[in-house]
Amino acid sequence: MKTLNVALGERSYPIYIGPGLLERTDLLARHIRSKQVMIVSNEVVAPLYLERLKASLEAHDPVELILPDGEAYKSIDSAMRIYDELLARKFSRNATLIALGGGVIGDLVGFVAATYQRGVPFVQIPTTLLSQVDSSVGGKTAVNHPRGKNMIGAFYQPLCVLADTATLDTLADRELSAGLAEVIKYGLIRDPGFFDWLENNLESLLARDPEALAYAIERSCQNKAEVVAVDERETGERATLNLGHTFGHAIETGLGYGACLHGEAVAIGMCQAADLSRRLGWLSAIDVERIVALLERARLPVVPPPDLGAERFIELMAVDKKNVDGKLRLILLEAVGRATLPVGVEIEPLRRTLNEYGRH
Numbered sequence: 001m002k003t004l005n006v007a008l009g010e011r012s013y014p015i016y017i018g019p020g021l022l023e024r025t026d027l028l029a030r031h032i033r034s035k036q037v038m039i040v041s042n043e044v045v046a047p048l049y050l051e052r053l054k055a056s057l058e059a060h061d062p063v064e065l066i067l068p069d070g071e072a073y074k075s076i077d078s079a080m081r082i083y084d085e086l087l088a089r090k091f092s093r094n095a096t097l098i099a100l101g102g103g104v105i106g107d108l109v110g111f112v113a114a115t116y117q118r119g120v121p122f123v124q125i126p127t128t129l130l131s132q133v134d135s136s137v138g139g140k141t142a143v144n145h146p147r148g149k150n151m152i153g154a155f156y157q158p159l160c161v162l163a164d165t166a167t168l169d170t171l172a173d174r175e176l177s178a179g180l181a182e183v184i185k186y187g188l189i190r191d192p193g194f195f196d197w198l199e200n201n202l203e204s205l206l207a208r209d210p211e212a213l214a215y216a217i218e219r220s221c222q223n224k225a226e227v228v229a230v231d232e233r234e235t236g237e238r239a240t241l242n243l244g245h246t247f248g249h250a251i252e253t254g255l256g257y258g259a260c261l262h263g264e265a266v267a268i269g270m271c272q273a274a275d276l277s278r279r280l281g282w283l284s285a286i287d288v289e290r291i292v293a294l295l296e297r298a299r300l301p302v303v304p305p306p307d308l309g310a311e312r313f314i315e316l317m318a319v320d321k322k323n324v325d326g327k328l329r330l331i332l333l334e335a336v337g338r339a340t341l342p343v344g345v346e347i348e349p350l351r352r353t354l355n356e357y358g359r360h
């Protein structure tokens, strides 16, 4: 097992990474102080891993709540279902919530933990690659609004993150690829050596080589922990973690939540951001090709959906948390391994990227 630390003063917490951690009763016992514990999971993950987790938490006699699966359920209605259950069971302010699942469950349960009785402790147990390398770390919690992704949320840090890498054995190939989009993102925004490593080791990751996967998860979490430690509330560097996300969120909202996986939408968005960076003279055409090629090798989509035109994109991109005074700001690339902070972008080059990149 590898342990990393998210350094946030008295709210610091460990990220445990390794196979078989669901069975490690001692790890959870280090962090859970309450008698009352609720595990929230979904209909796909619970049949696979809930019993194992419950066995490790026997001393707490945890209760469970199983929600339907899918991005469409990262909603205020699902949050209400959890509040109802917590209140019906008279859960107190010291109770602990456990999120067992991918980023949808993690973001949703984190949001409920941040708001139930003004905040109760929670633990992240991420079971997808995407959630192990990104969403479980850093305390961004949210639900979607029909008009915009993650528009209702809070910054709220977990007690710990327990990433059992053995849970990835049951993950669908498409979901593994979606997670690789966020892994590649770290190489692109701040870790050029990691981007090189990914170019040399992508096939091992796709083949689920345990050593390669463990290395990619650790290095991704290390990058994320460093960024969060210096900029928890996204006043600066943390915004770079959103490379491709303004385009990507527009795709997710525009197509309807769940039609395109988050990681897939981010992959397309990173290609669009790279194309726009080239048009602004910051990135060479060779670098853009290198980026697109790696994402394609990761079996990710790299062109925007044909039925989402430029004007609809622009309308959807106007609903973004990086915008200031209603003005669009994007994360772009100055090189492979170096992202900009949010920059105000003129509409014409953006329109050209939206109309021309991947449209032929």
Ligand code: NAD
Pocket (backbone or CB within 6 Å): 042, 044, 045, 048, 069, 070, 071, 074, 101, 102, 103, 104, 105, 107, 127, 128, 129, 130, 131, 134, 135, 136, 137, 138, 139, 140, 141, 150, 167, 168, 169, 170, 171, 172, 175, 178, 262, 263
């Ligand atoms: P997800 O939670 O929908 O999981 C993907 C699919 O895999 C689901 O069908 C899920 O039930 C299934 N699944 C989960 N674990 C499994 C396992 N071990 N075996 C088999 N199937 C399994 O999606 P995701 O990609 O994990 O997360 C995407 C969400 O994360 C989006 O809502 C996105 O906005 C959010 N996100 C948040 C942050 C953040 O910082 N908070 C960062 C990135 C993404």
Ligand code: GLY
Pocket (backbone or CB within 6 Å): 134, 135, 137, 138, 140, 238, 239, 241, 242
């Ligand atoms: N995934 C973006 C962030 O955590 O800031």
